[in-house]
Amino acid sequence: MDPLTIATLASTALKAGPALIRVVGNLFGSNATADKVANAVERIETEYSTATSQQKGLESQLKQLSSTELVQLQTMQTELARIEAEREARQLESTEILFSEGQHTIREGDKAQHSTVIKCRPNLAYISMFATAIYVLGMSLAHAFDYGSGADMAVAAFLISPAGAYMGLRHREKEKGLAS
Incomplete structure (x- = not known):
């Protein structure tokens, strides 16, 4: 053979x-x-x-x-x-179901009547954005004065991800055709 x-x-x-x-x-x-x-x-x-x-x-x-x-x-x-x-x-079907359930949950949260639920996602995005800005600026200032090596981009990406998701920045899902 x-x-x-x-x-x-x-x-x-x-x-x-x-x-x-x-x-x-x-x-x-x-x-x-x-x-x-x-x-x-x-x-x-x-x-x-x-x-x-x-x-x-x-x-x-x-x-x-x-x-x-x-x-x-x-x-x-x-x-x-x-x-x-x-x-x-x-496995692919399971991944698609998980994604669609997550999207369904987000859409239902957007239709909520309670003011706390309505403001939750935008507030998390603001906190994420400010935390990232404070982290990057603080670590850059520390590096400027020879304390540490500056901001770690992995940490910054982790901190900014909720804000990016809220704004629709879901590159991986879009790349796979799972999001629009």
Whole structure:
């Protein structure tokens, strides 16, 4: 069997994990092959720490399988790939649901009748903006007088993020097409 096919089989097996390999092997009636590959994956995952070394180690194990076992493994690979695609689709769906629930909560808060609820988000944005300004100016002044190294942009970004979110600055969501 060509090296590319073996590399693909190894990659799929490592992503799926030993338990899923055994389950799919039981579905296709190739328990012995599934057990061999699952045991090899377990052994490789404990012996090697990096993904590339695990990949190479499993490839060398798969090269020792007979051609019949490799054909059975290829059949199982299709099912493993389908299961992995379903997992990714569910994960994406879950992320989209979380985002839409957050947006729904924000919109409902905007429709609120109580004055405290109505003013909450704008006040948080103001506090965020002022806290960022005070932090950056204070740390810059301290740095000017040789106290510290100035403002840390990670801290400044953390402080300004509520104000940015209130103003609609949601670059990541917009980039993924989740926000308008």
